[in-house]
Amino acid sequence: MPLALLALTISAFAIGTTEFVIVGLVPTIAEQLSVSLPSAGLLVSIYALGVAIGAPVLTALTGRMPRKQLLLALMVLFTLGNLIAWQAPGYATLVIARLLTGLAHGVFFSIGSTIATGLVPKEKAASAIAIMFGGLTVALVTGVPLGTFIGQHFGWRETFLAVSLLGIISLLSSAILVPNSIPSRAAASLRDQLQVLTHPRLLMIYTITALGYGGVFTAFTFLAPMMQNLAGFSPSAVSWILLGYGVSVAIGNIWGGKLADRHGAVPALKIIFAALVALLVVFQFTAAIQYAALATVLVMGIFAFGNVPGLQVYVVQKAEVYTPSAVDVASGLNIAAFNVGIALGSVIGGQTVQHYGLAQTPWIGAVIVLAAFLLIGLSGRLDGRAKALAV
Numbered sequence: 001m002p003l004a005l006l007a008l009t010i011s012a013f014a015i016g017t018t019e020f021v022i023v024g025l026v027p028t029i030a031e032q033l034s035v036s037l038p039s040a041g042l043l044v045s046i047y048a049l050g051v052a053i054g055a056p057v058l059t060a061l062t063g064r065m066p067r068k069q070l071l072l073a074l075m076v077l078f079t080l081g082n083l084i085a086w087q088a089p090g091y092a093t094l095v096i097a098r099l100l101t102g103l104a105h106g107v108f109f110s111i112g113s114t115i116a117t118g119l120v121p122k123e124k125a126a127s128a129i130a131i132m133f134g135g136l137t138v139a140l141v142t143g144v145p146l147g148t149f150i151g152q153h154f155g156w157r158e159t160f161l162a163v164s165l166l167g168i169i170s171l172l173s174s175a176i177l178v179p180n181s182i183p184s185r186a187a188a189s190l191r192d193q194l195q196v197l198t199h200p201r202l203l204m205i206y207t208i209t210a211l212g213y214g215g216v217f218t219a220f221t222f223l224a225p226m227m228q229n230l231a232g233f234s235p236s237a238v239s240w241i242l243l244g245y246g247v248s249v250a251i252g253n254i255w256g257g258k259l260a261d262r263h264g265a266v267p268a269l270k271i272i273f274a275a276l277v278a279l280l281v282v283f284q285f286t287a288a289i290q291y292a293a294l295a296t297v298l299v300m301g302i303f304a305f306g307n308v309p310g311l312q313v314y315v316v317q318k319a320e321v322y323t324p325s326a327v328d329v330a331s332g333l334n335i336a337a338f339n340v341g342i343a344l345g346s347v348i349g350g351q352t353v354q355h356y357g358l359a360q361t362p363w364i365g366a367v368i369v370l371a372a373f374l375l376i377g378l379s380g381r382l383d384g385r386a387k388a389l390a391v
Contacts, residue, residue, distance in 0.1 A: 013138055050100070086164060130258070140249055241294060241297065257309035267380075270373065280363065
Protein backbone atom coordinates (compact mmCIF):
# COMPACT_ATOMS: atom_id res chain seq x y z
CA MET A 1 0.00 0.00 0.00
CA PRO A 2 1.37 3.47 -0.92
CA LEU A 3 2.56 5.88 1.78
CA ALA A 4 -0.05 8.41 0.65
CA LEU A 5 -2.64 6.16 2.30
CA LEU A 6 -0.82 6.69 5.60
CA ALA A 7 -1.38 10.45 5.28
CA LEU A 8 -5.09 9.86 4.62
CA THR A 9 -5.28 7.55 7.64
CA ILE A 10 -3.60 10.12 9.93
CA SER A 11 -6.07 12.76 8.76
CA ALA A 12 -8.98 10.36 9.32
CA PHE A 13 -7.67 9.70 12.84
CA ALA A 14 -7.64 13.43 13.65
CA ILE A 15 -11.12 13.92 12.19
CA GLY A 16 -12.50 10.84 13.96
CA THR A 17 -11.13 12.06 17.27
CA THR A 18 -12.82 15.46 17.03
CA GLU A 19 -16.09 13.86 15.86
CA PHE A 20 -16.49 11.34 18.68
CA VAL A 21 -14.64 13.00 21.59
CA ILE A 22 -17.44 15.52 22.11
CA VAL A 23 -19.62 12.74 23.56
CA GLY A 24 -17.27 12.40 26.53
CA LEU A 25 -17.04 16.18 26.97
CA VAL A 26 -20.76 17.02 26.98
CA PRO A 27 -21.14 17.16 30.81
CA THR A 28 -17.97 19.25 31.20
CA ILE A 29 -18.97 21.70 28.45
CA ALA A 30 -22.49 22.04 29.87
CA GLU A 31 -21.10 22.86 33.30
CA GLN A 32 -18.36 25.27 32.22
CA LEU A 33 -20.48 27.16 29.65
CA SER A 34 -23.59 27.11 31.89
CA VAL A 35 -25.80 25.49 29.27
CA SER A 36 -28.16 22.53 29.58
CA LEU A 37 -27.08 18.97 28.78
CA PRO A 38 -29.38 18.85 25.72
CA SER A 39 -27.78 22.08 24.44
CA ALA A 40 -24.30 20.63 24.92
CA GLY A 41 -25.46 17.42 23.26
CA LEU A 42 -26.66 19.47 20.30
CA LEU A 43 -22.97 20.00 19.43
CA VAL A 44 -22.97 16.37 18.20
CA SER A 45 -25.93 17.08 15.89
CA ILE A 46 -24.38 20.36 14.66
CA TYR A 47 -21.25 18.48 13.64
CA ALA A 48 -23.32 15.84 11.81
CA LEU A 49 -25.20 18.66 10.05
CA GLY A 50 -21.88 20.10 8.88
CA VAL A 51 -20.88 16.69 7.52
CA ALA A 52 -24.23 16.17 5.79
CA ILE A 53 -24.03 19.61 4.12
CA GLY A 54 -20.30 19.57 3.43
CA ALA A 55 -20.10 16.12 1.88
CA PRO A 56 -22.34 16.64 -1.18
CA VAL A 57 -22.50 20.44 -1.51
CA LEU A 58 -18.84 21.39 -0.97
CA THR A 59 -17.61 18.31 -2.83
CA ALA A 60 -19.58 19.53 -5.85
CA LEU A 61 -18.40 23.14 -5.49
CA THR A 62 -14.73 22.14 -5.21
CA GLY A 63 -14.82 19.69 -8.11
CA ARG A 64 -12.36 21.73 -10.22
CA MET A 65 -9.71 22.04 -7.50
CA PRO A 66 -6.65 19.76 -7.75
CA ARG A 67 -7.12 16.88 -5.31
CA LYS A 68 -3.98 17.49 -3.24
CA GLN A 69 -4.64 21.22 -3.01
CA LEU A 70 -8.19 20.52 -1.84
CA LEU A 71 -6.96 17.95 0.68
CA LEU A 72 -4.53 20.46 2.21
CA ALA A 73 -7.21 23.18 2.28
CA LEU A 74 -9.56 20.83 4.15
CA MET A 75 -6.97 20.09 6.83
CA VAL A 76 -6.34 23.84 7.22
CA LEU A 77 -10.10 24.37 7.70
CA PHE A 78 -10.24 21.45 10.15
CA THR A 79 -7.33 22.85 12.19
CA LEU A 80 -8.79 26.36 12.24
CA GLY A 81 -12.16 25.01 13.37
CA ASN A 82 -10.57 23.26 16.33
CA LEU A 83 -8.46 26.33 17.20
CA ILE A 84 -11.67 28.40 17.24
CA ALA A 85 -13.22 25.79 19.56
CA TRP A 86 -10.14 26.03 21.81
CA GLN A 87 -10.57 29.80 22.12
CA ALA A 88 -14.39 29.89 21.98
CA PRO A 89 -15.65 32.59 24.39
CA GLY A 90 -19.12 31.06 24.55
CA TYR A 91 -21.57 28.48 23.29
CA ALA A 92 -22.44 30.22 19.99
CA THR A 93 -18.79 30.33 18.90
CA LEU A 94 -18.39 26.66 19.78
CA VAL A 95 -21.40 25.83 17.57
CA ILE A 96 -19.73 27.65 14.64
CA ALA A 97 -16.46 25.82 15.28
CA ARG A 98 -18.22 22.44 15.27
CA LEU A 99 -20.02 23.31 12.04
CA LEU A 100 -16.72 24.28 10.35
CA THR A 101 -14.98 21.05 11.36
CA GLY A 102 -18.04 19.07 10.23
CA LEU A 103 -17.83 20.71 6.79
CA ALA A 104 -14.18 19.64 6.49
CA HIS A 105 -15.07 16.11 7.61
CA GLY A 106 -17.73 15.69 4.92
CA VAL A 107 -15.54 16.70 1.99
CA PHE A 108 -12.47 14.86 3.31
CA PHE A 109 -14.10 11.44 3.39
CA SER A 110 -15.81 12.11 0.09
CA ILE A 111 -12.66 12.91 -1.90
CA GLY A 112 -10.51 10.71 0.36
CA SER A 113 -12.41 7.65 -0.81
CA THR A 114 -11.81 8.45 -4.48
CA ILE A 115 -8.14 9.38 -3.81
CA ALA A 116 -7.59 6.12 -1.91
CA THR A 117 -9.09 3.99 -4.69
CA GLY A 118 -7.03 5.91 -7.26
CA LEU A 119 -3.78 5.03 -5.46
CA VAL A 120 -4.20 1.26 -5.77
CA PRO A 121 -5.27 -1.35 -8.35
CA LYS A 122 -9.03 -1.85 -8.68
CA GLU A 123 -8.97 -5.20 -6.88
CA LYS A 124 -7.53 -3.43 -3.79
CA ALA A 125 -10.05 -0.57 -3.75
CA ALA A 126 -12.11 -1.71 -0.74
CA SER A 127 -8.98 -2.47 1.28
CA ALA A 128 -7.60 1.00 0.50
CA ILE A 129 -10.82 2.61 1.74
CA ALA A 130 -10.74 0.35 4.81
CA ILE A 131 -7.18 1.51 5.63
CA MET A 132 -8.23 5.17 5.36
CA PHE A 133 -11.37 4.60 7.48
CA GLY A 134 -9.13 2.64 9.84
CA GLY A 135 -7.93 6.03 11.11
CA LEU A 136 -11.52 6.75 12.13
CA THR A 137 -11.83 3.48 14.01
CA VAL A 138 -8.42 3.85 15.69
CA ALA A 139 -9.68 7.23 16.90
CA LEU A 140 -12.44 5.35 18.72
CA VAL A 141 -9.82 3.17 20.42
CA THR A 142 -7.17 5.74 21.37
CA GLY A 143 -8.00 9.32 20.35
CA VAL A 144 -11.40 9.54 22.01
CA PRO A 145 -10.39 8.08 25.42
CA LEU A 146 -7.25 10.25 25.45
CA GLY A 147 -9.16 13.36 24.40
CA THR A 148 -11.79 12.71 27.06
CA PHE A 149 -9.03 12.25 29.67
CA ILE A 150 -7.46 15.58 28.67
CA GLY A 151 -10.85 17.29 28.86
CA GLN A 152 -11.66 15.87 32.29
CA HIS A 153 -8.28 16.73 33.82
CA PHE A 154 -7.22 19.93 32.02
CA GLY A 155 -10.48 21.32 30.55
CA TRP A 156 -12.42 20.73 27.34
CA ARG A 157 -10.63 23.60 25.57
CA GLU A 158 -7.30 21.76 25.90
CA THR A 159 -8.85 18.77 24.13
CA PHE A 160 -9.55 20.92 21.09
CA LEU A 161 -6.00 22.32 21.26
CA ALA A 162 -4.66 18.75 21.20
CA VAL A 163 -6.85 17.91 18.20
CA SER A 164 -5.56 21.08 16.47
CA LEU A 165 -2.03 19.70 16.85
CA LEU A 166 -3.25 16.47 15.22
CA GLY A 167 -4.59 18.62 12.39
CA ILE A 168 -1.17 20.20 11.86
CA ILE A 169 0.48 16.75 11.79
CA SER A 170 -2.13 15.63 9.24
CA LEU A 171 -1.53 18.72 7.11
CA LEU A 172 2.25 18.12 7.06
CA SER A 173 1.94 14.39 6.31
CA SER A 174 -0.46 15.10 3.42
CA ALA A 175 1.87 17.79 2.04
CA ILE A 176 4.83 15.38 2.13
CA LEU A 177 3.33 11.99 1.27
CA VAL A 178 0.40 12.63 -1.07
CA PRO A 179 1.57 12.93 -4.70
CA ASN A 180 0.85 16.06 -6.71
CA SER A 181 -0.26 14.03 -9.71
CA ILE A 182 -3.52 12.67 -8.31
CA PRO A 183 -5.91 12.51 -11.27
CA SER A 184 -8.75 15.00 -10.85
CA ARG A 185 -12.15 14.15 -12.24
CA ALA A 186 -13.90 16.75 -14.39
CA ALA A 187 -16.15 18.98 -12.35
CA ALA A 188 -19.74 17.81 -12.30
CA SER A 189 -22.32 20.07 -13.91
CA LEU A 190 -25.50 21.02 -12.07
CA ARG A 191 -27.37 18.55 -14.26
CA ASP A 192 -24.94 15.76 -13.31
CA GLN A 193 -25.31 16.62 -9.62
CA LEU A 194 -29.11 16.50 -9.86
CA GLN A 195 -28.80 13.14 -11.60
CA VAL A 196 -26.93 11.76 -8.58
CA LEU A 197 -29.64 13.10 -6.26
CA THR A 198 -32.44 11.57 -8.30
CA HIS A 199 -30.99 8.33 -9.68
CA PRO A 200 -33.04 5.48 -8.13
CA ARG A 201 -30.11 3.03 -7.93
CA LEU A 202 -27.90 5.49 -6.09
CA LEU A 203 -30.77 6.53 -3.81
CA MET A 204 -31.22 2.86 -2.94
CA ILE A 205 -27.55 2.60 -1.89
CA TYR A 206 -27.84 5.76 0.24
CA THR A 207 -30.88 4.23 1.94
CA ILE A 208 -28.94 1.00 2.56
CA THR A 209 -26.07 3.03 4.05
CA ALA A 210 -28.34 5.01 6.37
CA LEU A 211 -30.23 1.90 7.54
CA GLY A 212 -27.30 -0.51 7.76
CA TYR A 213 -25.00 1.92 9.57
CA GLY A 214 -27.67 3.78 11.53
CA GLY A 215 -29.40 0.66 12.84
CA VAL A 216 -26.31 -0.21 14.86
CA PHE A 217 -26.31 3.26 16.44
CA THR A 218 -29.79 2.67 17.84
CA ALA A 219 -28.12 0.43 20.41
CA PHE A 220 -24.51 1.70 20.21
CA THR A 221 -25.49 5.22 21.31
CA PHE A 222 -26.61 3.76 24.64
CA LEU A 223 -24.02 1.00 24.93
CA ALA A 224 -22.35 2.48 28.04
CA PRO A 225 -25.54 2.80 30.15
CA MET A 226 -26.69 -0.63 28.96
CA MET A 227 -23.48 -2.30 30.08
CA GLN A 228 -23.65 -0.45 33.40
CA ASN A 229 -27.37 -0.54 34.22
CA LEU A 230 -28.38 -3.84 32.59
CA ALA A 231 -25.23 -5.97 32.56
CA GLY A 232 -24.06 -4.68 35.94
CA PHE A 233 -20.52 -3.53 35.08
CA SER A 234 -18.91 -0.69 37.04
CA PRO A 235 -18.27 2.67 35.30
CA SER A 236 -14.51 1.97 35.20
CA ALA A 237 -15.15 -1.47 33.68
CA VAL A 238 -17.39 0.09 31.03
CA SER A 239 -14.48 2.30 29.92
CA TRP A 240 -12.39 -0.83 29.29
CA ILE A 241 -15.33 -2.49 27.50
CA LEU A 242 -15.61 0.49 25.16
CA LEU A 243 -11.86 0.26 24.53
CA GLY A 244 -12.26 -3.44 23.68
CA TYR A 245 -15.20 -2.60 21.44
CA GLY A 246 -13.02 -0.06 19.64
CA VAL A 247 -10.32 -2.69 19.05
CA SER A 248 -12.98 -5.03 17.60
CA VAL A 249 -14.19 -2.21 15.36
CA ALA A 250 -10.66 -1.58 14.05
CA ILE A 251 -10.20 -5.28 13.26
CA GLY A 252 -13.63 -5.48 11.62
CA ASN A 253 -12.99 -2.45 9.44
CA ILE A 254 -9.92 -4.04 7.82
CA TRP A 255 -11.62 -7.45 7.61
CA GLY A 256 -14.71 -5.90 5.98
CA GLY A 257 -12.53 -4.29 3.29
CA LYS A 258 -10.77 -7.58 2.52
CA LEU A 259 -14.12 -9.39 2.42
CA ALA A 260 -15.46 -6.88 -0.11
CA ASP A 261 -12.29 -7.20 -2.22
CA ARG A 262 -12.48 -10.98 -2.20
CA HIS A 263 -16.20 -11.56 -2.75
CA GLY A 264 -17.51 -8.23 -4.04
CA ALA A 265 -19.36 -5.47 -2.18
CA VAL A 266 -22.87 -6.96 -2.32
CA PRO A 267 -22.02 -10.48 -1.02
CA ALA A 268 -19.79 -8.97 1.69
CA LEU A 269 -22.52 -6.56 2.83
CA LYS A 270 -25.10 -9.35 2.92
CA ILE A 271 -22.83 -11.36 5.23
CA ILE A 272 -22.13 -8.38 7.49
CA PHE A 273 -25.75 -7.22 7.71
CA ALA A 274 -26.99 -10.76 8.41
CA ALA A 275 -24.41 -11.14 11.19
CA LEU A 276 -25.40 -7.75 12.69
CA VAL A 277 -29.10 -8.66 12.70
CA ALA A 278 -28.30 -11.95 14.46
CA LEU A 279 -25.96 -10.33 17.00
CA LEU A 280 -28.41 -7.54 17.85
CA VAL A 281 -31.13 -10.14 18.44
CA VAL A 282 -28.71 -12.13 20.63
CA PHE A 283 -27.82 -8.93 22.51
CA GLN A 284 -31.53 -8.47 23.24
CA PHE A 285 -31.34 -11.62 25.38
CA THR A 286 -27.78 -11.31 26.75
CA ALA A 287 -27.77 -7.60 27.70
CA ALA A 288 -28.70 -8.41 31.32
CA ILE A 289 -26.26 -11.35 31.63
CA GLN A 290 -22.89 -9.83 32.49
CA TYR A 291 -20.26 -11.85 30.63
CA ALA A 292 -22.61 -12.98 27.87
CA ALA A 293 -23.30 -9.29 27.20
CA LEU A 294 -19.56 -8.59 27.11
CA ALA A 295 -18.91 -11.40 24.61
CA THR A 296 -21.79 -10.26 22.39
CA VAL A 297 -20.57 -6.65 22.35
CA LEU A 298 -16.99 -7.59 21.47
CA VAL A 299 -18.11 -9.82 18.59
CA MET A 300 -20.61 -7.22 17.43
CA GLY A 301 -17.82 -4.64 17.20
CA ILE A 302 -16.15 -6.70 14.46
CA PHE A 303 -19.22 -6.34 12.24
CA ALA A 304 -20.46 -2.91 13.37
CA PHE A 305 -18.14 -0.84 11.14
CA GLY A 306 -17.16 -3.68 8.78
CA ASN A 307 -19.82 -2.50 6.33
CA VAL A 308 -18.15 0.92 5.79
CA PRO A 309 -15.58 -0.08 3.10
CA GLY A 310 -18.10 -2.17 1.17
CA LEU A 311 -20.76 0.54 1.23
CA GLN A 312 -18.33 3.24 0.12
CA VAL A 313 -16.70 1.24 -2.66
CA TYR A 314 -20.14 0.07 -3.85
CA VAL A 315 -21.46 3.61 -4.29
CA VAL A 316 -18.27 4.61 -6.14
CA GLN A 317 -18.62 1.58 -8.46
CA LYS A 318 -22.28 2.31 -9.21
CA ALA A 319 -21.62 6.03 -9.68
CA GLU A 320 -18.93 5.20 -12.24
CA VAL A 321 -21.64 3.35 -14.19
CA TYR A 322 -24.66 5.64 -13.75
CA THR A 323 -23.15 9.11 -13.13
CA PRO A 324 -19.50 8.90 -14.28
CA SER A 325 -19.09 12.69 -14.34
CA ALA A 326 -20.20 13.08 -10.71
CA VAL A 327 -18.47 10.23 -8.85
CA ASP A 328 -17.07 12.53 -6.14
CA VAL A 329 -20.53 14.00 -5.55
CA ALA A 330 -22.02 10.51 -5.30
CA SER A 331 -19.30 9.51 -2.84
CA GLY A 332 -19.97 12.66 -0.82
CA LEU A 333 -23.69 11.90 -0.61
CA ASN A 334 -22.88 8.47 0.80
CA ILE A 335 -20.82 10.13 3.55
CA ALA A 336 -23.89 12.27 4.24
CA ALA A 337 -25.99 9.08 4.35
CA PHE A 338 -23.68 7.62 7.03
CA ASN A 339 -24.31 10.69 9.18
CA VAL A 340 -28.04 10.70 8.50
CA GLY A 341 -27.98 7.09 9.72
CA ILE A 342 -26.10 8.06 12.90
CA ALA A 343 -28.57 10.87 13.59
CA LEU A 344 -31.66 8.74 12.90
CA GLY A 345 -30.30 5.78 14.85
CA SER A 346 -29.54 7.98 17.85
CA VAL A 347 -32.96 9.63 17.74
CA ILE A 348 -34.81 6.32 17.37
CA GLY A 349 -32.69 4.85 20.18
CA GLY A 350 -33.42 7.86 22.37
CA GLN A 351 -37.15 7.59 21.77
CA THR A 352 -37.00 3.86 22.48
CA VAL A 353 -35.18 4.44 25.77
CA GLN A 354 -37.60 7.20 26.77
CA HIS A 355 -40.77 5.22 26.07
CA TYR A 356 -39.80 1.55 26.42
CA GLY A 357 -36.47 1.44 28.24
CA LEU A 358 -32.81 0.64 27.49
CA ALA A 359 -33.45 -3.08 27.10
CA GLN A 360 -35.53 -2.61 23.94
CA THR A 361 -32.91 -0.86 21.78
CA PRO A 362 -31.15 -3.99 20.38
CA TRP A 363 -34.16 -5.55 18.65
CA ILE A 364 -35.24 -2.17 17.24
CA GLY A 365 -31.73 -1.82 15.78
CA ALA A 366 -31.97 -5.37 14.40
CA VAL A 367 -35.18 -4.51 12.53
CA ILE A 368 -33.52 -1.46 10.95
CA VAL A 369 -30.45 -3.45 9.85
CA LEU A 370 -32.75 -6.20 8.52
CA ALA A 371 -34.29 -3.60 6.18
CA ALA A 372 -30.75 -2.83 4.90
CA PHE A 373 -30.09 -6.57 4.40
CA LEU A 374 -33.25 -6.94 2.30
CA LEU A 375 -32.42 -3.86 0.25
CA ILE A 376 -28.83 -4.94 -0.50
CA GLY A 377 -30.20 -8.29 -1.69
CA LEU A 378 -32.60 -6.44 -4.02
CA SER A 379 -29.78 -4.17 -5.21
CA GLY A 380 -27.64 -7.21 -6.02
CA ARG A 381 -30.45 -8.74 -8.07
CA LEU A 382 -30.88 -5.46 -9.98
CA ASP A 383 -27.12 -5.45 -10.70
CA GLY A 384 -27.40 -8.99 -12.08
CA ARG A 385 -30.38 -8.03 -14.25
CA ALA A 386 -28.49 -5.01 -15.61
CA LYS A 387 -25.49 -7.21 -16.51
CA ALA A 388 -27.73 -9.71 -18.27
CA LEU A 389 -29.35 -6.96 -20.35
CA ALA A 390 -25.91 -5.52 -21.22
CA VAL A 391 -24.83 -8.91 -22.62
